[in-house]
Amino acid sequence: MPETAAEANLRRQLEQTLAAEPSSPLHHYNLGVFLWDRAEAEQEGDGEEARKLRAEASEHFLAAAKLNPNDGVPFRFLGHHYARGGDNQRAVKCYHRAVTLNPDDSEAGDTLCGLLDVEGKESLELAVCKEAAGKSPRAFWAFRRLGYLQVHQRKWSEGIQSLQHGIRGYPTCADLWEALGLAYHRLGMFTAAVKSYGRAIELDSSRVFALIESGNIQLMLGYYRKGVEQFRSALEMAPCNHSAYFGLASALLAWARNCVTTGAFGWAASLLKEASEASRICTSLTGNLSCVWKLHGDVQLTLARCFPWVDGKIKRVMDAQMFKNSVQEWRNTCLLAANGAKLSYQRALHLTPWEANVHNDMAICLDLICSMDDKNRFNPNVWELPEKMSLGALMLEPVNKDFWVTLGSMSSYLALKQHSFIRALHLDMSFSEAWACLGKIYRQSGDKQLAKQAFDRARSIDPSLALPWAGMSAENYHQSGSSPVNESFESCLRAVQILPLPEFQIGLGTIAARSSNLLSPQVLMAVRQAVQRAPHYPESHNLNGLISEVRLDFRSAITFYLQARFALGMMYNSMSDNRQAFADVSVNLARALCKAGLASDAARECEELRCQGLLSVDGLQIYALALWKIGQSKEALSVSGSLAENLSGIKVESATAAWGFICTLTYGISGKDSAAAMIQKLPDQLNYNSQLKFIISALDALHPTKRLQLPQLNMPPKRTAYEVMSEVHSNIALGKAIGVGFDKPLRVDGSLSYLKKVLHMYPDCSLVRNQLGSLLLWSGDWMASHKAIRVTSLSHGHTSSMGLRSPHHIQACAMVSCYATCCTYTKFSFATCEHQYLSGPDAIHHLQRWVHCEPWNQDARYLLVLAIFQKAHEEKYPKHTCVILKKLIMQVLSNISNPHEKEAMQYQVFLLLLLSSEVCLQSLDYENCITEAKEALKLTPSSRVDTFFANLQLCRAYVVHGDLLNSRNEYMKCLRNHTNTEIGWVMLKQLESACSLEGFSDEIDIKLHECVKRNGSDSSKWTSLFNLACAQCFLWGGNFESAEKALAQACSQVDPDSCILFLNGATCMEIARRFVAPQFISRAASSLRKAQQKSHASLPLVSLLLAQAEGSLGSKTKWERNLRLEWFSWPPELRPAEVYFQMHLLSRQSSAAVSQQNQLVETIQSPELWLLRAIHLNPSCPRYWKALLQQIYV
Amino acid sequence: MKLAGLKSVDGAHEESIWAAAWAPAADHRPTAVLLTGALDETVRAWLPDDLAALGSPTRGHALGVVSLAAHPAGSLAAAVSLDSFIRVFDVDTGASVATLEAPPSEIWGVQFHPKGNALAAAGGGSGSVKLWDTEKWKAITSLAVPRPEGARPDKTGSGKFVLSVAWSPDGRLLACGSMDGTIAVYDAVRMKFLHHLEGHHMPVRSMVFSPVDPHVLFTACDDCHVHIYDAREKGLVGAMSGHASWVLSIDASPDGLAVATGSSDRTVRLWDLNMRTSVQTMSNHSDQVWAVAFRPPGGAGVRAGRLASASDDKSVSLYDYS
Known part of the structure; x- marks a missing residue:
């Protein structure tokens, strides 16, 4: 670049100053710097012009240095000049001089070190850096250089110090962080190393080295997922980096192994496939590394050991061939992987034949292949290949205890096995695996004492080894009694949790079936995994079926049993060997078929078994049941007869169960009489267990003449089990309720009194309490709801749903049924119910709690709707409550999909529709109101639900709508359709005047009395209510006199309600006022006085009216007293x-x-x-x- | 790995508390906020360190609040009450943003998509999962739970009753738990049913995916067990037992090493996922524990782990998780 005018000017100035004072080093230096910069700015850095400029500059620098030898900067420039000229010797000297003068001069220092580095003078470089670092703590370049050098020389701890110091000067230098990470890594400070590498990656995301190294550390620390991520991002940066591939494959392998120990085989397999691909690429990149081939072999071997058999592809309908093919396919995949491993190990061995490890791996791999391939037949005269390979390993390393154990496991000679394990123990007395293997061979050879000792020792040395636990479990399993079985279950569970081997898992399933642990999720998991890993074992499928059956999933159980049979068919043993197993599986299958409702298939299975003569006692029971279910009762009876004949020789428990079955079946086929006869013929020595007793008591309850006397009911209660007795008592109570015949109404009273006695005997039995509660609700007693709540025990949270209704249900029903439920909202009304056990908001909260606990329970929702409706009614139908009500009703209705299924459901739907209609009516939506009511009416004809109330609702709707004709129609329909509910008639009476249809009153009266008589309810109560309705009609018509008469009649009944007394008093007062009839005042006073005395909480207005009456009668003190009472009968905010x-x-x-x-x-x-x-x-x-x-x- | 009780507020609501969720820290608010919903028909917000009440209880529900979910951006949350309205509200002001419903089905559990662009709700007796978009609050779709061939009938008699939903942290999987114990897994990208997960045989009330492993699903069930599923490969990979009664709620710690559960047996348990066992039992509640929630990571200077639990005894408790 040519010189600009400004630059020329500057140059002139500089030259002038220098000329003015030629001895000033500063002026020389300034001019030198200017010339140097000019040279740098030249287009051709090494052109003629630039060189000339530089030579000129160097002269000035030289002069400056000579004039002031303590300034380092000119020396640096001189250094630059010589370095550029190729005179490294002089450059080094100049730079060194610059650094010595100013150790913080990073430019000179770095260039100096670079020059020294090029010339390979490492010690000199180190000395320069140390000198500078020693002189100034701010010579960060020196620390950095020093750090690198120390790391290079593997002086890690010194390197860390230098690097840390250097980082203070260059905090964003990724190299420094990377070097620091390496130093930490080598010193074994892994977390610090990961952090340093992380910082380096953060600063520069393309740091492949840092990514790979931190991936390795993550792998070492067990964070496989993070490791895999890091290797993957390293591969993105450097797609051909073999160490990244190696790292990725080993991380995936470690991750997959971790998955295998938890039993996630599918996941492990998918990881391993990826790992296999990565290691394959790695082998293609570097084919001459033994460890890469070994890794590939390891991956393949692990895959062969964990690849799961998946039945997802198989349809429900499957035949033996399909099953066989599928298992074969699975086996081939495993075998393919194992053979791949064999090849890879061979390559590794070929590359490094001196590695004993690879021999050992090879042996293990070959052993796996042998065990998978059924065609291999055992030949005692030839050394097996796996044995030979492990011997090869031992020849290279005879003192390796692991190799001895491998040899022992490979070998098929007992003596050699024992010898190998003992040799391993010679090498290390506390080698738990050897002890465990020793225990195993002792167990196999039947030496139980030695086996137990060996397992004990192995377990105490290393409790995290699965084999001793499994061994101990097997020991315990064969002992009698329940506690060894439980212990055995626990031990086996431990073994399975440590190592999910199919053998252990099947063992666990078997023990669980015996110790009734089949519902446990651990067992489910173990058996499902066993099926994945050992689809060729029939036991795994059979256990899987049992588990599905316990979980009521019968369809799956059928599939699994079928698979078990196919697996049995695939086995190489002759058919006669597994005949018994075949029969067992078939019985299981028949049972599952029966439970799934496929009785004809079950019968066919049993028939086949019978032809082969394999039908056991269990099979006979299922056969009989299946025959009965498909309607072949005669055959069923004959089968059960032959079952009864076979019962003499078998165990007591199963015999009793079979007797119970026979009785029930007989009852089902030929009715209660022959069942009763059967029971009386039962063998005397029979031990009555719970089931049988339950059946007998149930039959007894259904039997009208009560001929069966349960032999042990009279025994003292302590000798029989507690729960059983409560169930038996509950049955007896039901029997009392059923009474003489089924066509009669339930005799609740008898049952109630019996249950009360039982409750006295078993005060804390929830079954009895629940039954008592539900019977109380049934009894229709006026106070039933209060009693029922006090009887049932409601513990919070989880409650058993035993009995006729759950305690929640009883409580909720009682709350909804109490007419006073919502009366505690003082805002809206005043309580008149004397027995307030429940308060309104509490009831709704309680119902919500129930709904929340059992969201699927439609009864709960239904009762919640009823309660909210009551609340809405109480609050005069506020708009938001109506919205919620409509929504909730719609939800409940939509969940009751098929209302024609059950009568109770139908009634619910009917009631909900009426409620919905009422809500519409209250929000003045007449059309919907009428539609809903008609909908309800449509629902009814098929059932016994009263249509009365639907008609009544329609009548009310028409009345409000002003449609007189229709309302009269509906009224007449109501009269024609009787109802059994008293309140219906009372309500109809109220409508009479609204329809302007006086004159039919007698008819309603008569019908109400008929109804009261039929139900046996309290006639005085209903009479007074009916009179109240009459009086209301009269009042609406303005006929005070008749109203008063009706009310007086209502009050004359036994125990009239305070509200009626109050109304009577008020009416009298009104008459006295209107018609100036003072004789009514005293009547009013007496009624009001009664009302005041009766009402539980003081009713407002009563006292006020009474005060007026008393005042009019001339008693001033009574007037005063009553007025004061009135003041207190109001809640303060409502006066x-x-x-x-x-x-x-x-x-x-x-x-x-x-x-x-x-x-x-x-x-x-x-x-x-x-x-x-x-x-x-x-x-x-x-x-x-x-x-x-x-x-x-x- | 342990829990240490920090603070407990008795009478945090007037009635049983049924739901709790953390609204994560947002741009305008430096810390996460704990939300609780209760039978007293209110939702309240609490500060994370001393459980100081933040503002007054927000109303707007007609029946008890059964479920809460917070939007990942931290400013919005959704609350469901027994009347089956979903009320979407602003966490700071409590003001309603939208009201969602899917008549006639009721709504139980709700959960926002981890990216925040959708809201999933368990549709109860309708046997489906309902999805809404979170921009215009329009219904996107309804995913029906297919009945497995020949499965046993429910008590309701009307197909599956869906109680709980969970999104995987990468947003690819959606799981829903039913009352018969089966769990349906959907491909949430293509909105397709994938498979059922089996193993439970009672209602599954709460589920959560592992925050570090999008495969892994933890479920809480009335059969007293906690299961660990590989949701993608359809496998049961772990089962943890220890609660004496229904397990009502479950949440996974942000580091993915632990889960916490609340149960009808009135305890909160902490489970070590490597050991597959319960390592700690907190029994400070005197009634069943309906909700547990770990505080999500993020927020100003927030390193310490926090766990909140809410119970029928009307109290909220806060624990330090370390």
Whole structure:
């Protein structure tokens, strides 16, 4: 670049200053720097012009250096000059001088070290760096260089210090971080190394070395997933890096092994396939490394050992050939992988024949291939190949204990086995695997004592070894009693959890079947995995079937049993060897078929077995059941007869079970009489177990004449099991309820009194309590709901659903059925129920809790809807509640998919539709109201549900709508369709006047009384309610006299309700007011007095009216007392203006009379204040204003 | 790996608490916030370190709140009550953003997609999972749970009753748990049913995928067991037992090394996934524990792990997880 004008100017200035003072080193230096920069700026860095400029500059630098030898910078430039000129010797000297003068000069230092490095003068370089670092802590370049050098020389700990110091100067230098990571890595500080490598990768994402090394560390620390990620990103950067491939393959292998120990075979297989691919690429990149081939072999071998058999491809319908093919395919895949491993190990061996390990691996691989290939026949005269290979390993390394154990495991000679294991133990007395293997061969040769000792020793040395646990489990399994079996189960479970081998898993399944642990998820997992790994073992399929059966999945169970049979068919033993196994599986299959509802198939299976003479006692039972189910009762009976004949020789427990079955079957086929006869013929010595007792008591309950006397019912209770007895008692109670015949209504009372006695005997039995509760609800007693709640015990959370209804259900029913449920909302009404065990919001919360616990329970939802409806009714149908109600009703209705299934369901739907109709009516949606009611009506004809209420609802809707004609129609329909519910008639009576249809009253009255008589309910209660309805009709018509008569009649019944008394009093007062008939006042007073005494919580307005009546009758003190009572009968926030006004009157009276008694209510404030508060509450009442005026004028 | 009780608030709600979820830290809010929903028809927010109540309880539900889920961005959350409305609300103000419903089906568990672009809800008796998009709050689709051929009938008699849903952390899998114990797994990208996971035989009320391993699904079931499934390869790979009653809720720790469960036996348990055993039992609640939730990572200077539990005894507890 040519010189610009400004530059020329600057040059001139610099030259002038230098000329003015030629001895100043600074001026020389400045000019030198200017010339040097000019040279650098030249287009051709090494052109003629540039060289000239540089030579000129160097002269100035030289001069500057001579003039001031303590300044390092000119020396640096001189160094640059010589270095550029190729005179490294002088350059080094100049640079060295610069660094010595200023150790912080990183440019000079770095260039110096670079020059020294090129010339290979490492020690000199080190010395320079150390010198600079020793002189100044800020010579970061020196620390950095030093760090690199120390790392290069493998002085890790010193290197770490230098590098850390260097990082302070160059915090974003990825190289430094990488070197630091390497140093940490080599010192074994893995977490620190991972962090350093991580920082390097963060700074520069293309650091392949850091990625691979940190991947290796992650692998070593067991974080396979992270390791795999790092190797993958390294491969993205460097797609041909063989160490990244090697790392990836080994990480995937380690991960897959980890998966195998948890039993995730499918996952492991997919990982291994990837690993195999990675290691294959690695072998293609570097084919002459033995370890790469070994890795490939390891991957293949692991794959051969964990590849799962998957039945997903197989359809439900499967034949033996398909099963065989599928298993064969699986076996071929495994074999292919094993052969691949064999080849790879051979290559490894070929490359490094001196590696004993590879010999050993080869032996293991060959052993696996031999065990998988059935065609290999054992030839005692020839050394087996695996044995030879492991001998090869031992020849190379005779002191390796592992190789001895391998030899022992490979060998087929007992003596050699024992010898090898003992040799291994010679090498290391606490070698647990050798002890375990020794135990195994002792067990196989029947030497139990020695086996137990060996296993014990192995287990105490290393409790994380699976084999001794399995061995101990097998030891315990063959002992009698339940605790060894449980111990055996636990040991086997431990073995399976440590090492998921199919042999262990099948063992676990077998033990679980015996110790009734089949529902355990660990067993399920083990057996499902056993099927994946050993599809050729019939036991695994059979156990799988048993587990599915226990879990009520019968279809799958059938498939599994079929597979078990196919597997049996595939075995090489002759057919006669596994005849018994075949029979067992077939019986299982028949049972599963029977349970799945395929009785005819089950019968066919049994028939086949019978032809072969393999039908056992169990099989006979299933045969009989299947025959009965397909309608061949006679054959079933004959089979059960032959079953009874066979029962003499077998174990007591199974005999009793079989007897129970025979009795039930006989009952099912030929009715209760022959069953009873059968029971009476039962052998005497029979040990009555729980099941049989239950069956007998159930039959007894159904039997009208009660001929069967349970022999052990009279025994003292302690001798028989607790639960059984409560069930038996519950059956007896049911029997009492059923009574003489099925066509009669249930006799709840008898059953109730029996249950009460039982409860006295078993006070904490939830079954009895639940049954008692549900029977109480059934009894229709007026107070039933309260009693039922107190009887049932409701523990929070998990409750058993034993008995006729769950305790939750009983509680909820009781809450919904209590007419006073919602009355505690003081905002809306006042409680009149004397027995408030429940409060409203609590009931709804309780129901919500139930719904939340059992979301699938439609009964709970249904009852919640009812409760919310009651609440809505109480609150006068607020809009948001109506929205929720409609939504909830819709949900419940949509969940009841088929209402015609059950009568109870139908009733629920009917009721819900009516509720929905009512909600519509209350939100003034007449059309929907009528449609819903009609919908409900449509639902009814097929069942016994009353249509009465649907008609009643329609009638109400028409009345409100003003459709007189239709409403009359519906009214007449109601009259025609009887109802058994008293309240229906009362409600119909209420509608009478609305339809302007007076005159039919007698008919309703008669029908109500018929109904009361039929139900046996409290006639006085219903009469009073009916009269109340009549009175309401009269009142609406303005006919006070008749209303009063009706109310008086209602009050004359036994124990009238306080509300009716109140209404009567109020009506009397009204009559007295309207018709100026003072004789009514005393009647009113007496009614109101009764109402006041009766009401549980003080009813508002009663006292006020009573005060008026008493006042009119002339008793001032009673007037005062009642007014005060009135004040307290209101909740504070709800007191109306009138109460304040009355208090005003009272206070005026009393303030005039007795002023000294200041504890009375009215005296807390002055009469004026009372009045003002009344006006404040209701400013629209002229009476209050008038009183105020009076007050002021007086 | 252990839990240490930090703070417990008795009477955090007026009634039983049924749901808890952490709304993660957002741009405008430096820390995560704990949300709880209860039978008293309210949702409350709590600060993470001292359980100080954040604002007043937000109303807007007509019946008890059964499920809560927070949007991964931290500003929105969804609450479901027994009346089956899903109310989507702003975590900070409590204001409703949207109200979702899928009549006539009821709604139980809800969960946001890990990227936050969809909301999945368990559709109860309708036997399906409902999905909404989170931009316009429009229903996307409804994934029906197919009945396995010849399976046993439910008690409801109307197909599967779906109780819980879970998304895998990479958003590729969607699982839903039913009352008969089967778990249906869907390909969430193509919206296709993949397979059923078997092993439970009672209602599965809560599920969560491992945050580090998108394969692995943890399930809590009424049969008292916790199962570990390989959801992609369809395999049961672990089962952990120890609770004495229903396991009602489950959550996985953010480091993927532990899970916590709450149960009807009134305890909270911490399980070590490597050992496959329960390592700690917290029995500070006096009634069944309906919800457990680990605080998601992120937020200003938040390193320490936190676990929250909510119970029928009206209390909320906070633990330090380390």
